[in-house]
Structures are given as C-alpha cells and as structure tokens.
Amino acid sequence: MTRLSAGDKRIKFANPPINEVAIALFHLPLGELKAQHIGLYWNRIRNRYPRCDQQTVIISPQDQQPPEIFKDVPGEIFPLPRFWFFSDVHPTLIQIQRNAFLFNWRRGDGKVEYPHYETVADGFWKELDRYNTFLQDVIGEKLDVIQRCELNYVNLIDPNEFFAGPSEIGNVLPLFGGLHQVETEDQRLVGMNTTVTYQINRMLFIDLITRLGVRSDTKQPVIYLEMKAHGVPDDLSLEGGRSWYDAAHNAIYRMFLEITDKQIQEEVWEPR
Amino acid sequence: MGTTMTYTTAPAWYPERASNSGYTGKAFSQSPLDTDKSGLYSAIRKRILTASAKEAKPRLYFVFPVFSAEPPTISEHIFATIKALYLSNTFRNRRIAQRLKTLYRDALADNEDIVSESIDQFRDFFLANPGTSLPKITLTPDGTLRVRWIHGPNHFVAIEFTGEPLVKLVAEIPGEKGATELYVINYSVQDIFSVAQSIDASFE
Numbered sequence: 001m002t003r004l005s006a007g008d009k010r011i012k013f014a015n016p017p018i019n020e021v022a023i024a025l026f027h028l029p030l031g032e033l034k035a036q037h038i039g040l041y042w043n044r045i046r047n048r049y050p051r052c053d054q055q056t057v058i059i060s061p062q063d064q065q066p067p068e069i070f071k072d073v074p075g076e077i078f079p080l081p082r083f084w085f086f087s088d089v090h091p092t093l094i095q096i097q098r099n100a101f102l103f104n105w106r107r108g109d110g111k112v113e114y115p116h117y118e119t120v121a122d123g124f125w126k127e128l129d130r131y132n133t134f135l136q137d138v139i140g141e142k143l144d145v146i147q148r149c150e151l152n153y154v155n156l157i158d159p160n161e162f163f164a165g166p167s168e169i170g171n172v173l174p175l176f177g178g179l180h181q182v183e184t185e186d187q188r189l190v191g192m193n194t195t196v197t198y199q200i201n202r203m204l205f206i207d208l209i210t211r212l213g214v215r216s217d218t219k220q221p222v223i224y225l226e227m228k229a230h231g232v233p234d235d236l237s238l239e240g241g242r243s244w245y246d247a248a249h250n251a252i253y254r255m256f257l258e259i260t261d262k263q264i265q266e267e268v269w270e271p272r
Numbered sequence: 273m274g275t276t277m278t279y280t281t282a283p284a285w286y287p288e289r290a291s292n293s294g295y296t297g298k299a300f301s302q303s304p305l306d307t308d309k310s311g312l313y314s315a316i317r318k319r320i321l322t323a324s325a326k327e328a329k330p331r332l333y334f335v336f337p338v339f340s341a342e343p344p345t346i347s348e349h350i351f352a353t354i355k356a357l358y359l360s361n362t363f364r365n366r367r368i369a370q371r372l373k374t375l376y377r378d379a380l381a382d383n384e385d386i387v388s389e390s391i392d393q394f395r396d397f398f399l400a401n402p403g404t405s406l407p408k409i410t411l412t413p414d415g416t417l418r419v420r421w422i423h424g425p426n427h428f429v430a431i432e433f434t435g436e437p438l439v440k441l442v443a444e445i446p447g448e449k450g451a452t453e454l455y456v457i458n459y460s461v462q463d464i465f466s467v468a469q470s471i472d473a474s475f476e
C-alpha cells in the first residue's frame with residue numbers, strides 16, 4: 001500500500017468529501033454602490049446566473065460589528081444587503097455585498113463531481129474580473145485595497161466502511177481518537193464542536209473546525225470538517241491576493257492530508 | 273442545483289458563526305432580521321429591531337474579554353486607516369487615503385517600516401480637521417509620516433507625526449519688514465491645529 005503524504009506529488013482524490021468551497025475577498029467598502037447598480041450587475045451575468053436572492057451581510061471578523069457604511073449611506077433609504085446570484089443548472093454561486101465578493105462551488109444534491117481547486121479558482125478570478133470591470137464602468141471605482149482573503153473548504157464525511165458513528169471518529173480524524181475512550185455505560189460520545197487556529201505564516205492562518213453529530217435530513221452520523229484559511233497579502237493588493245490564495249490552498253491541502261487518516265484517504269476518497 | 277446539505281450537530285452553536293462564513297449550507301439558520309417578508313414592512317421592522325438591539329442589555333451569564341487568535345498586523349492597521357479616511361466621504365480624505373496606500377506599498381517594496389502610532393496620529397489629525405487643504409505627504413527615514421503645506425519661499429507649515437506623545441510642528445512664517453519667523457513646536461495631536469493657528473500658520 002502506498003502511503004500518502006503532503007511531500008509527495010500533488011494528490012487529487014476521486015471522491016473527496018468536499019461539500020462546498022468558498023473563495024472570499026473583503027475589500028474597501030464601496031459607498032457609491034447602491035441597490036440600482038446591483039440590478040445592472042445582475043443584467044450582465046443573468047444568462048449564467050438567472051436567480052438572485054438577498055441575504056444578511058457577512059461581517060468581517062476585523063470589523064466586530066457592521067461598519068457604518070452598511071447603515072448610513074447618503075441617498076440610501078434601506079441598507080444594502082448581500083446578494084446571491086446562482087443557477088439551477090450549475091454549482092457555482094456569486095455573492096456580493098458592499099465590501100466583499102465571494103464565489104462558491106456547492107456540491108448540492110451530491111451528484112456533481114468536484115472540479116478541483118484550479119477550476120474553482122479560475123472561476124473566481126474570471127467573475128471577479130468581470131465585477132471589477134462593471135464597477136469601473138458604472139461607479140468609477142475598482143477593487144484595490146483588500147481587507148481580507150478567505151479560502152474555505154467544507155467537508156462532510158458520511159458513514160462509510162471506516163466511520164459508522166461517534167466512537168469511530170478516530171478512524172477519520174486520528175487526533176480525536178481518544179474521545180470515545182472516556183465512554184462508559186452511562187456516558188456516550190454523541191457530539192463534538194471544536195475550533196483551533198494555526199498560523200502558517202505572517203499573512204496566513206487556518207481555522208480548523210470539526211464537528212460531530214447527526215444530519216437532520218438522513219438522521220445519519222456525520223463529521224463536519226471545515227478548513228478556513230484567512231489573512232491578507234502584505235501590500236493589500238488584488239495581485240497579492242493571487243499568490244495568497246494559492247498559498248492558502250497549498251496549506252489546506254497539506255493540513256487535510258495530515259489530519260485525516262491515511263486508510264480512509266486511500267480506500268474511500270481514492271487518490272487518482 | 274441549489275439544494276445544499278442539511279444536517280445538525282450537537283452541541284449546535286454555530287449558526288452565529290455561519291453568519292460570518294462564506295458557507296451557504298442550510299444548517300445555518302438565518303438571523304431573525306432575515307426571515308420576514310420583503311418590502312416596506314420588513315424594512316421598517318429591520319429598523320425597529322436594529323434600534324432595539326442597540327438598546328437591549330446584554331444577557332450574558334458571564335463576561336469575557338474580546339480577543340483574537342490572530343496577532344494584529346501593520347497591513348490591518350493601514351487598511352483600517354485607509355478605510356476611516358475613505359469613508360469620511362470628503363474628496364481630500366480620499367486623496368490622502370490614496371497617498372497613504374502608495375506610501376505604504378513603496379515602503380514595503382523598499383523593506384521599510386511605518387511607525388504604527390504615527391499612522392494613528394496622522395488619521396486623527398485629518399479626521400479632526402476637515403478644513404485643511406491637501407498637503408504634501410511623505411514618509412521620513414524614521415518611518416514616521418510628515419505633511420507639509422508650502423505657500424512659497426520661506427513660508428510653509430509642516431507636521432511630523434512622530435508616534436511619540438507629542439507631534440512636531442515646524443513653520444516658517446513671513447513677519448514684518450520681510451523677516452521670517454521660524455517656529456518649532458512639540459504639542460499633542462489634538463491641539464496642534466489650534467496652536468498652529470495661534471501663530472498664523474496657514475493650512476490652505
């Protein structure tokens with residue numbers, strides 16, 4: 001059996017447990033961006049993203065609370081929310097709000113094959129470029145000063161030959177293998193909820209979020225494993241963001257290989 | 273497409289976290305502000321709820337300090353300063369924000385530092401004094417920000433944001449019979465503007 005390690009050639013899995021990937025860019029708030037402009041933007045992408053929803057704004061952790069720009073903008077009666085643009089026929093989603101642009105790939109009903117990071121990142125940069133062009137055309141602004149970059153991988157690990165319930169979490173995440181050892185007849189491990197943060201370098205951190213529980217739709221046990229890289233390029237530039245995202249992807253890739261069990265990697269997720 | 277996984281875990285505290293995540297999974301409940309019908313009623317309700325939330329007393333059983341797992345960085349500091357100037361919605365402050373961005377990137381490229389406290393003083397001065405014109409803004413070899421309003425030969429006012437408790441004002445002001453008076457004054461950033469006015473220094 002070949003042992004997988006992060007030092008080897010880049011591994012791509014045939015059945016990765018990835019449920020969703022989100023690439024987020026927080027930038028200087030655009031005070032000139034108003035509701036009427038959102039319609040103009042949608043018109044540019046509507047053939048590919050025919051559906052639109054409104055959501056509450058995401059607050060960057062550095063802001064602690066919604067910046068004034070979300071509440072008190074001259075000439076604006078209602079606060080500008082976050083907008084989703086999506087389609088029923090492809091798995092990507094564009095999200096925009098006054099200070100952020102996000103691009104998601106979502107597995108949805110589970111029948112979509114994960115196209116891998118390079119494809120998702122390519123989609124992100126193409127859509128961001130179009131959005132930037134739109135901003136320059138319509139409000140005379142462009143995204144320049146970046147506040148924060150995020151690359152977020154959400155994995156859902158459903159029951160398989162190595163994981164049937166909480167007592168087998170160690171077969172997936174060896175770090176947590178000892179948790180069920182404190183089980184007795186009158187106490188049982190049923191859930192877990194942890195977040196730890198690793199610093200990769202001065203500009204890059206990864207929040208490792210692990211949860212154990214039961215899915216409400218299937219009533220089956222599930223492990224939720226989220227790896228969220230966050231930080232900002234030193235020069236706060238969009239160009240600096242390109243290398244930041246690639247470094248973040250590399251760090252997440254290495255962390256995934258290190259924290260998940262080799263056997264499940266090889267026999268369930270199947271390296272190509 | 274569009275359906276996303278729906279699941280629960282125990283203990284489940286992460287709906288709050290989800291509001292700050294790019295993840296779109298339906299397990300993350302929407303906030304109460306987001307569940308009502310759209311339209312005027314919803315907007316009014318949002319306003320009322322927002323106002324109520326501001327007035328509501330915290331219901332925490334224990335109080336813990338605000339903390340972050342990330343050490344603060346100079347780039348974060350620069351961003352916050354640029355944002356404060358940019359959002360103050362004056363043309364002058366936007367130009368100042370752009371200049372600060374350029375100086376910061378040049379300093380990075382040259383492997384130089386900008387003194388963090390100097391940035392704070394710089395920001396505080398311009399936010400407190402919106403009536404001054406756009407000065408020349410430079411970075412000193414010490415990594416502090418310096419601004420100058422030059423009116424002509426032997427006629428200028430400059431402030432160096434030292435990062436120390438007192439900022440430094442240097443001014444040459446024409447006096448009577450063609451003489452030039454030189455002033456060097458160290459004062460707090462809060463009061464340096466009125467001190468400069470008292471010696472007839474001009475920020476036009």
